Amino acid sequence: MFDIGKKKKDDGIYLIGQNANDVTGSCIYIKYNGKKILLECGLYQNNNYLESYNINSEKFKFKPSEIDYVFVGHTHVDHIGLLPRLIKEGFTGKIIASHATAQLMKPLLYNCAFILLSEANALSFKYKRDYSPIYTEDDVAKTLEYIYEFDELHTQYILDDIVSFKWYENSHCVGARQLQLILKDKNGVSNSILYTSDIGSLNTKNHYVSNTEIPTDFNKVTIMESTYGEPGRINKKTRKFDLEHLRVAIETVTERGGTVVMPCFSFSRTQEILTNLYNIYHNTNFQYDIIVDSILSCDICDMYSNLLSDEDLDLWHKVKSWDNVKFIKEKEDSLACVKSHNPKIILSSSGFCTNGRILSYLHEYLNDENSMVIFSGYTGSDNSYLSYRIKNYKENKFIKISGDKVENKADCISLGTFSSHANRNELLTYGSKINTEKLVLVHGSIVAKNSLKEDLKEAISKENKTFKVVASAKDMVIGL
Numbered sequence: 001m002f003d004i005g006k007k008k009k010d011d012g013i014y015l016i017g018q019n020a021n022d023v024t025g026s027c028i029y030i031k032y033n034g035k036k037i038l039l040e041c042g043l044y045q046n047n048n049y050l051e052s053y054n055i056n057s058e059k060f061k062f063k064p065s066e067i068d069y070v071f072v073g074h075t076h077v078d079h080i081g082l083l084p085r086l087i088k089e090g091f092t093g094k095i096i097a098s099h100a101t102a103q104l105m106k107p108l109l110y111n112c113a114f115i116l117l118s119e120a121n122a123l124s125f126k127y128k129r130d131y132s133p134i135y136t137e138d139d140v141a142k143t144l145e146y147i148y149e150f151d152e153l154h155t156q157y158i159l160d161d162i163v164s165f166k167w168y169e170n171s172h173c174v175g176a177r178q179l180q181l182i183l184k185d186k187n188g189v190s191n192s193i194l195y196t197s198d199i200g201s202l203n204t205k206n207h208y209v210s211n212t213e214i215p216t217d218f219n220k221v222t223i224m225e226s227t228y229g230e231p232g233r234i235n236k237k238t239r240k241f242d243l244e245h246l247r248v249a250i251e252t253v254t255e256r257g258g259t260v261v262m263p264c265f266s267f268s269r270t271q272e273i274l275t276n277l278y279n280i281y282h283n284t285n286f287q288y289d290i291i292v293d294s295i296l297s298c299d300i301c302d303m304y305s306n307l308l309s310d311e312d313l314d315l316w317h318k319v320k321s322w323d324n325v326k327f328i329k330e331k332e333d334s335l336a337c338v339k340s341h342n343p344k345i346i347l348s349s350s351g352f353c354t355n356g357r358i359l360s361y362l363h364e365y366l367n368d369e370n371s372m373v374i375f376s377g378y379t380g381s382d383n384s385y386l387s388y389r390i391k392n393y394k395e396n397k398f399i400k401i402s403g404d405k406v407e408n409k410a411d412c413i414s415l416g417t418f419s420s421h422a423n424r425n426e427l428l429t430y431g432s433k434i435n436t437e438k439l440v441l442v443h444g445s446i447v448a449k450n451s452l453k454e455d456l457k458e459a460i461s462k463e464n465k466t467f468k469v470v471a472s473a474k475d476m477v478i479g480l
Contacts (some may be wrong), residue, residue, distance in 0.1 A: 013193065013221060013478040016061045018044045020474040023227050024078040025055070026443065029062055030193070032183045032480055033162050036062065038070040039179070039195050039223070043081025043112065047354065047384040049119045056082060056134050065090035069163060072097040074176035074195025075104040075267065081112050082376075084139035087146060094159070095143070098167065099151040100175025106266060106370045107299045109140045115355060156182070171200030171209040172420050173268040174307060179217065185480070191480060194219040194436065198227065198443065202426045203415065205239040206268075206310045207275045208304070214423065214433050221478060222436040226444030227421045229452030242415040247280050249372060249413055254343040256287050258370030261410075263358045263387065265377070266296040266349040268420060271304060271316075273347060273376055278319040285325060291337060293328040293357050294349040301327065310313045338364050353386040363401045365410055366390065372411040376418040427452060431469070432459035442472045 011032045017040075025044035030037040035480050044055040064086050072080055072095060083095060083105075097105065116133045123131040150157050150167070158164040161184065169180040179195040253260050264270040270292060277290055280473025292298055304316050319325070328334050337346075338360045348358040365371040373390055380388035389396040393408045400406070422430065431439055431452075439456070441449040449471035456469045470478075 010477075011480045013223070013440075013480065014061070015440075015442065015472050015474065015476040017042065017477075018055065018474075019078075020472045021446070023443055023445065026079045026197070027082070027379075028195070028223065028442075030181070030480075032191075033185055035069075035160075035162050035183070036067050037163065037181070038067055038086075039088050039181075040072055041070055041078050042196065045078055047380070049123055053119065053123060053131065053134070056085075057319070060086070060089065062115045062361075063090070065092065067091055068093045068157065069182065070095045071165065071195070072101055072105075073107055073170070073177050073179060074173055075101045076173070076275065077108060078199070079197065080109065081107055082134075083107060084113065084135040084143045085295070087140045087143045088135050091146070093146070093422060095147045095276045096150060096159075096165070097147060098175045098177050099149045101177070101304060102147045102175075103307060104175060104267065104300065105147060106140075106144055107296055107303070109143060110137060111266075111296045113137045113140050118355070153177075158415050169210050169213040170197065171202075171204040171206065171212045172198045173200070174304070176200065178211070178212070178215065180219065181215065192217070192219045193265040194222040194434065196222075196224045196430075198225050198418050198420070199422050199430070201422050202429060206272050206420065207315065208271070208308055210359075211431070212426075214430055216435065218435040218479070220437050221440060222431075222433055222434055222438070223440045223442055225421070225464045226387050226427060226441040226452050228419070228424050229427060229441070229444045229448030231451055232425070235429070237416060239417045242417045243276060243280065245413065246276070246374065246415060249374060249411075250345060253370065253372045253411070254345075254408050255372045257341075257343055257362075258368060258372060258410075259341065259343060259365050260345040260372050260374060260406045261358070261361045261365055262345065262347050262374045262376065263348060263353050264347045266294055267300050269418065270294075270297045270347050270349070271301060271319075272418060274301075274325065275315065275319050278322050278325075280325070282318070282322055286325065286329075288343050288345060289326050290322075290324050290345045290347070291326045291328060292347050293334050293337060293361075295329050295346070297349055298327045298329050312330060334360070359402055362386075362390070363404065363406060366399065366401070367407040367409050367433070369409045369411075372413065375412070375414040378419070379414060424452070428455055428459045432463050432465070435465075436467050439467060439469045440472055440478060440480070441470065446471075457475050 014029040018026030026040040026042040120131040120133040134377040164182045166180040170176040170178045181193045349356045378390050399408050453469045
């Protein structure tokens with residue numbers, strides 16, 4: 001590892017986060033004209049508690065006390081989850097976010113602190129040594145004091161005589177933004193960096209968000225995500241197909257007296273699935289309960305009522321007050337729901353089935369051939385993911401859940417069109433139409449970035465442009 005402060009004094013963009021090599025752990029360090037800036041400070045997440053703990057505990061490659069600003073594109077934990085550790089170690093600058101992102105950070109960071117404590121306890125038990133949590137709820141409380149809200153799109157906000165910025169539309173999730181960071185050099189000349197963070201579809205089918213826009217301004221450097229950059233990551237099915245698949249699946253399961261178990265991320269995915277269920281069934285004689293069972297999911301559903309406006313708010317009020325929807329926060333109510341085998345639809349976190357109340361439902365219903373597990377997003381790439389093992393039931397006849405061996409007999413389907421990420425073709429469109437000197441691909445596998453890089457070269461040429469495309473690597477430095 002290099003030490004930015006000692007070994008490299010030049011102004012530039014330092015790709016120090018895990019997102020330089022992976023699809024998690026977003027963090028980019030920028031040094032320019034005496035200012036020190038972070039583009040996000042996210043938690044590294046995978047299914048190996050020890051590996052995650054070690055990576056998230058690594059010494060920062062900068063002094064937190066010297067950082068002036070942290071810009072946050074959206075509130076997923078792999079983009080904000082190390083902020084409390086940053087504050088814990090001396091950061092006193094400003095965390096810049098949109099209004100919705102700023103508000104949503106509170107429940108998501110408190111939930112993250114709870115999970116980190118649970119994981120530290122699990123590691124301590126397994127390895128018979130003391131693993132302290134990376135940070136605590138007290139650190140989260142302090143973090144919230146450093147968050148500053150800037151909400152308007154296309155407005156240039158001036159933070160000081162060197163740093164200013166603009167937000168651009170991003171359909172990745174409620175509150176998400178793309179960032180144009182504008183930096184003045186010693187002669188007062190402006191350089192700008194476009195950072196997409198995770199970007200959503202250019203033509204989204206998700207509710208409560210607007211299409212991702214392609215900024216037309218020139219930027220010296222553009223940093224673009226490449227999560228779905230691999231050639232095979234093109235979903236040929238449509239949202240209309242998935243919704244019909246969902247409807248048929250639910251009606252088949254409920255008619256035979258089973259339960260539909262839908263693992264959903266608490267933020268964005270739960271609300272999106274719930275809204276689609278409302279659109280499918282609210283004008284029918286549908287008589288089954290749709291249960292949101294997760295404290296965090298329920299809290300975020302409540303927050304949507306304050307974060308949305310106009311037609312989005314009207315729709316959400318209808319969804320949330322729909323008679324079929326039941327919200328469960330109390331543990332006793334959750335346990336009773338698990339044991340009740342009346343036909344129902346369960347939405348519970350987490351999406352990868354790594355923790356949370358979803359495990360109790362899987363423990364109860366995975367061995368029920370009348371029930372069904374429905375995934376609505378990425379299920380992992382190997383057997384280290386419980387979601388992957390459930391989905392690949394032919395190779396996993398029995399699955400260990402909470403220490404018990406459970407027969408994997410329930411039906412299982414996956415719906416692929418609910419992703420909040422731009423697909424490969426949209427990344428090619430976005431990346432070829434921007435105006436920039438250099439396009440840097442981050443937040444993707446090596447295969448995804450290199451494949452996308454080659455096809456972007458051709459797409460850029462067709463647009464009669466000539467800028468360079470670079471696939472990121474850990475600790476890469478881009479001069480400014």
